[in-house]
Amino acid sequence: MLGGHLLHGGDYNPEQWLDCPEILEEDIRLMKEAGVNCVTLGVFSWAVLEPEEGVYDFDWLERIIENLGKEGIQVILATPSGAMPHWLTQKYPEVMQVQADGRRNLPGKRHNFCYTSPVMREKITALDRALSKRFGRKENVILWHLSNELAGNFGDGACHCELCQSAFREWLKERYGTLEELNRAWWGRFWSHVYTDWEQIHSPAPHGEYTMTALTVDWRRFVTEQISGFCTMERRAVAEYSDLPATTNFMDTFKNLDYNRLQKELDIISWDNYPFWHREKDEVPVAAWSAANHSMMRSFQKKPFLLMESAPSVINWRNNNPLKRPGMHMLSCMQALAHGADSVQYFQWRKGRGSYEKFHGAVLDHKNGSDTRTFRDVSEVGARLPGLSSLLDGTVNRPKAAILFDWENWWAVEDTTGPRLDFCYPDWVMEHYRAFWEQGIEADFVDMNADLSGYRLVSAPLNYMYRAGWAEKVRDFVSGGGIFVTTCFSGEVDDTDLCFTGHHPLEDVLGIAPEEIDAPSEEFENSFTYSGKDYPAHTLCAVVRAKEGTELLASYEKDFYAGCPAVTKHAYGSGEAYFLAAASGIAFLRAFYKDVFAEAGLENALGAELPYGVTVTERMGKERVVFVMNFRNEPVCVDGIGTWTDAETGEACADRLQLAAFQCRVLTKQAD
Amino acid sequence: MLGGHLLHGGDYNPEQWLDCPEILEEDIRLMKEAGVNCVTLGVFSWAVLEPEEGVYDFDWLERIIENLGKEGIQVILATPSGAMPHWLTQKYPEVMQVQADGRRNLPGKRHNFCYTSPVMREKITALDRALSKRFGRKENVILWHLSNELAGNFGDGACHCELCQSAFREWLKERYGTLEELNRAWWGRFWSHVYTDWEQIHSPAPHGEYTMTALTVDWRRFVTEQISGFCTMERRAVAEYSDLPATTNFMDTFKNLDYNRLQKELDIISWDNYPFWHREKDEVPVAAWSAANHSMMRSFQKKPFLLMESAPSVINWRNNNPLKRPGMHMLSCMQALAHGADSVQYFQWRKGRGSYEKFHGAVLDHKNGSDTRTFRDVSEVGARLPGLSSLLDGTVNRPKAAILFDWENWWAVEDTTGPRLDFCYPDWVMEHYRAFWEQGIEADFVDMNADLSGYRLVSAPLNYMYRAGWAEKVRDFVSGGGIFVTTCFSGEVDDTDLCFTGHHPLEDVLGIAPEEIDAPSEEFENSFTYSGKDYPAHTLCAVVRAKEGTELLASYEKDFYAGCPAVTKHAYGSGEAYFLAAASGIAFLRAFYKDVFAEAGLENALGAELPYGVTVTERMGKERVVFVMNFRNEPVCVDGIGTWTDAETGEACADRLQLAAFQCRVLTKQAD
């Protein structure tokens, strides 16, 4: 466990207060009071660390680190590439990003740099090495925090400058070898888009080419590769004088970067979680979304991760930013642990007085200091975590189910112009996850490179693209006894968006042959009956033929495809494959997966029927540690739970568990 | 009849499959099976026809044409200017369009070329001539297809580069002679917009001038002229070694180009029809819209036209793309014939594997080849058409009614800032056409240059601009016995958007003097009673004074203009003029035109009352050929039809006609 215990703390920006020594003293005193044991320093501090080119001023940082160290507070040290100082952009304008429309940015905001620029790379490398040399072996420094929310530039995350265009062409040469092969893979003869010189290739642009999905997906792959390369470069720089592990903070469901690729550069995963609690009275959609993202972070390395940022109270960038209702702060923190986090870190410790994030919630407020509900909420978390540290040390969730979430599939299905133009891939996937969540069945998120062998169940909604080897991998998985679920508009194209011809690549496994796909208008909504209940079919309704031996679990009830399969099940080898021909909604998915879980022998950690709004997760170690969370703002009971001990109170819990509004209880028993 | 029979086939892109000879063989075999007798080749093939500058590779095309010829399949041969090869844009960047905001496009997409560019003109001319030389006298080549969907660049259709600016200025010099005259015509003293040098004139731009309707309309006129000139140039190039007729494919209700102007360059009209069937259960609005566009295509030359593209199943570019319900494909094809088409051509024969249109419906699917509902639907059409060819040969619709649809009026009324800013001219016109359609009264669409002498009835909704001579032409038409219908916000301005002063130009004919025009807010909706029924008046309510002798058919019922004329009728010479002071809706228009048709002695070809969703058209030749179409997805009966013969079954039909869901029947009898 990094740091030796659950971390609690967050982003700390003392450089904004260097002329207020009383503030800096108060900070440390109040950190102790709030149970903070770890802060992140140096994010966005370039202008202070290097006030003019080549002149470093690290003394202030050393004082801060040492003062924290004296009080036993650990430090995560950031490299400051997230925002550039003005002297850099002034002297070397080429470090600023060029947007897709060809316009070079002016300085400002953040994440406004070209990942390719040699100057940018040289300047940040030098600074990182200097930081490493000075702080890389400080006793209370425990982790490198490389840059910040990479590609988070309020746009497509990419730079389109000429340096990047050249790098893109080199990357394509590497990938395709010849233009002939590229033209073949990109189906270049359509609309005369045959490239006869590498120099003709340009990134997707609103005033140029954006209609070739093969190009747009390759560009996105390249951007991920380029940014990963930048990250590796920073990692090497800080490693020069330091053996500390390194992370960079991810964001939720972030399209600009393929995190499955980027995570390979990191020792530990961390991320920033800002769920929209209290968007509506029913907190379940948001809770499931947040849970899914925690689980995805855990899944990247199948290890505990860090919650690197979260809001101690409100945030400031949504149209309306509600206060966290009492209990929600604790529950939200516990949710992170429940899904595998080993920390609760906040953005930010103290609200700055000015600029963009001055109203973003912080542990310390402008006006009332620590005499606030937020500070008390945070202090409660600070008081609770130490009691869980040793229990959770070395534990992690080990689900038997996995859901496919693949960035390349995401990019392709949203870029293509298929039966409809409004696909939101994460929404499709997360709706499936929510059906898992409601029944307390945890899942990993995997991409098509994953090893499926440890799973009983793999679900792959809207799996439009089948990357090389995926069909074979799924076939082996099912053949070997696995249960596979997929949906309409899956298995359509290969890695470069070329449609498969002849047959669906998994026709044999699924036991169906797709013929047509309807994207019905609202008045043409269809329906089907599953297990005696009626469910809607809308948005996308595949018309498929069932092969012999395929079981029809539901059929369409209306229109010309009445009687055609809506839900099928097909045995293949020792396993089974389910096909959902139509989009329906959470009500159907809930019923459907209930049956699938039963078939797969999956049940939640309590073996209990969960009331709406309650879920459970389990972290496995020497003992079983089960988190039971109530996302309803009222008390609930869970019945039929068996016998457990409340890990925090020592109380025995048998058969029935009481949960207060927004409460999370941690139960434990010996592992079998 | 071009090709000697009704054409059936569509766009064929074998250049995408040259490395798959088995596909090319299968194509011809399945074309025969589907009753395809004509395909369009070479659209977008520039990069394959001229892989590098000046190097032509036509052999593959010749093989394809010959193989088709052997099987009796005719060829429409396209010039490939619709999309440019990358070597061209790389070497001559000036061929790419400049957008209104001054930014030059990058290569990509399609229709991305400057119509003025001498380089572009030179390169395509040379290629066209070479194509003409090689294929212009091939036996099975029957038609030149010049470029493709001209001005269809997903934008304003125009290029704003400096070459185009110069050409625009030359065009203006030609039109106005002197700046003094231009300033007068454009009312240049408003906001000090007096031009003192031709070089000061620039195309409309978001960062420049867009508020002068006289400028914006003249710019649109120029764009049409420039593109027509480009088309003529291509036509001349292919004519060098070929006597074949030439067309270019139009699009529906396409604002970028005045097709009444462009059609003069063509021997035959063709167009691409993509109605949004199954947008809602009531198919009538879409059916009437599609019918209107067919009729407009026929009206340009008052001759049969070609349906050049249509979807054999779905399309791929709407937000949701529903499958065609059973029967709709046949009905949609028959509708084209019913309004004057001599062909049913599809985009496309076979779905490509990649790029933008890979999911656009095609006769042949990626996966199931010809074993699909679509292929069977297409084959049914292929089987039906031959039986109709000789019946329809030499026939065409000859309506006694015309509706004004004038591009210059369209541009002006939508660009001006009048009583409201949200005018959609086609919506206004098509609502009137729908009232015709529902009663089986066919209409031509005419612009203000048209000869009105053959019509009994002319309707001119939202006729804002009166081009030179139009008032006189209408006056003569009514005076000579014609019936004229028009609406509020008509007769406001002349050719350069100068308001008429003193009087409405047709005050004498209409018998009313407009005084004010209200664009009431929603809560102020008005109403009137016409023939005993109440109808709403909204959106635009003219307040006019009736002259002596003008008949008030309805008056406003509310607000301060209660009692003022809402619908008037005025005898003038031997004819009559109706004025509709307010926008109301289809319910009123249906009732109103029923009376007008009676007055004009117009009745539908069956002389029958038509059930909702059913319409009829008639193509006149030696025999009368009547199409009866049911756009409801359920059977209907039409009563009181008299005596006919079903042209396809030979069955006699007397008095009552049965139609299945989405059925079209073709009836015939001797012409009187």
Added chain:
Amino acid sequence: MLGGHLLHGGDYNPEQWLDCPEILEEDIRLMKEAGVNCVTLGVFSWAVLEPEEGVYDFDWLERIIENLGKEGIQVILATPSGAMPHWLTQKYPEVMQVQADGRRNLPGKRHNFCYTSPVMREKITALDRALSKRFGRKENVILWHLSNELAGNFGDGACHCELCQSAFREWLKERYGTLEELNRAWWGRFWSHVYTDWEQIHSPAPHGEYTMTALTVDWRRFVTEQISGFCTMERRAVAEYSDLPATTNFMDTFKNLDYNRLQKELDIISWDNYPFWHREKDEVPVAAWSAANHSMMRSFQKKPFLLMESAPSVINWRNNNPLKRPGMHMLSCMQALAHGADSVQYFQWRKGRGSYEKFHGAVLDHKNGSDTRTFRDVSEVGARLPGLSSLLDGTVNRPKAAILFDWENWWAVEDTTGPRLDFCYPDWVMEHYRAFWEQGIEADFVDMNADLSGYRLVSAPLNYMYRAGWAEKVRDFVSGGGIFVTTCFSGEVDDTDLCFTGHHPLEDVLGIAPEEIDAPSEEFENSFTYSGKDYPAHTLCAVVRAKEGTELLASYEKDFYAGCPAVTKHAYGSGEAYFLAAASGIAFLRAFYKDVFAEAGLENALGAELPYGVTVTERMGKERVVFVMNFRNEPVCVDGIGTWTDAETGEACADRLQLAAFQCRVLTKQAD
């Protein structure tokens, strides 16, 4: 009183008709008929006054002025900088504005010039001086109309060219002295935004910095300063040969310019009023909005102002432009006088034949000349005004209440990213004003520089920014017996958007300490009971602690802050301060202010309860002159008015006053 009587007339553009002498003659004849005594000449006439560089042609203008003079019609003479001639933009492209995205405009539209450009300044100064020399002492010329609707460029009003960037930097140097101070004031260390060279500073840009509110607000301050400087320059130019007063015409609630700053350059305030009458049946929201703007114009100099433009009938730029219902034209004109106007001027006298504003309503129509409802409406106003001139001469409204409307606060609260992103400051303020209006309590609008000493009551809704000295000023005001009302999200930041720390600056005065602020989602709407009635609390709900001695007038009823103060009252010195913790709506504000007015001893001029839709204002001079206006389209009675004389009929009015639909009556009695 300027001109010696109430002015009646409007913008007159004879330069558009110089080739129609009969029109020019008719104009003067009809002006007399309509009771027009004053027209504005020369707005947008640059191209005619200076047809080529340095060549002036003023003869036509002199003839027009003299012909008007002969008929006793006065002239307001404009400087023509509102639109540039094409010769200027062609020869000196640098005069055209550069947009925030860095693109230089093309010529066109209007207000498209750089306020900094030396060339623009030189050319217009020379022309203004020449105009001054020729016309500055003409007997019937009474006022200079400098430019037109400054900053009204359909955008942000600013130019971002390099000249403006330099001027901005100079302005910042002047303001901050050192970069150190600027970095401190702008909280530059956030996101490493530390400036180390003045040249690094750039105006806010979509492709650069827009997230620093301190920068964006300073940029807006600079723009106001730069445009004010331009205005002063023109004022000096026309003053060279003329002693006439000068104005420029303002617009309603216009964010681009701080009119409190610009008004200092002017001798008299004038503005252009285009309320959206008949947007809905309830005219009150629009009437109150229009009233507020009139009052704001009066408040700038606490003197009568001119209504410089208004529509005699419709306007042409809203999506739908309804006709004025009978009575509304007169009422709308009377409303201007009621709030302190000494004129009723129109845009425009005669509709031009072409270009952007040809359908904007005018006294004279294209087709029916003077035989229109509009002309008769205008003539009625022309007949009524002379009877009011001497009564109103020297009078003005002198309210005892003031509402804070501060541009810098506006800019800051809408630019910042706080608890919500959709603030509309004018909507917040105007809702408070409406509660005043409905009860006939007139208010001045003041900014934070104002002298509060004359007021009984000051209300400051959404007073986010406390500029230097404001807290002290309010404290003195309350301490001295004043009543102060403010709301949540007030007192947050100082002049450069730095949050106050420790305490709310007026915690002692308000008697509350803010702790948190909720921006609840819709399902979380709260409520409170005030004086026995229930009201909603939504949008923004501050959670505050009441200090000892603070009176709770209402508390939240739901959620975790149930019981917390929603409305408080706190005595401070001889005065009282009210705090409204939550947004609620007009129903609450109506009830709340009724009590506040009673507390403050404020009552309307009639001392009567006013029916919904009726309001009163008073202009004080030797006599009291009271306007009673009925904005309902039906008759109403006002009871309990005391004894008055109808100033126009001489009729005595006691106790009960009858008002016809949309009627305004003018009552008078001796001042006490």
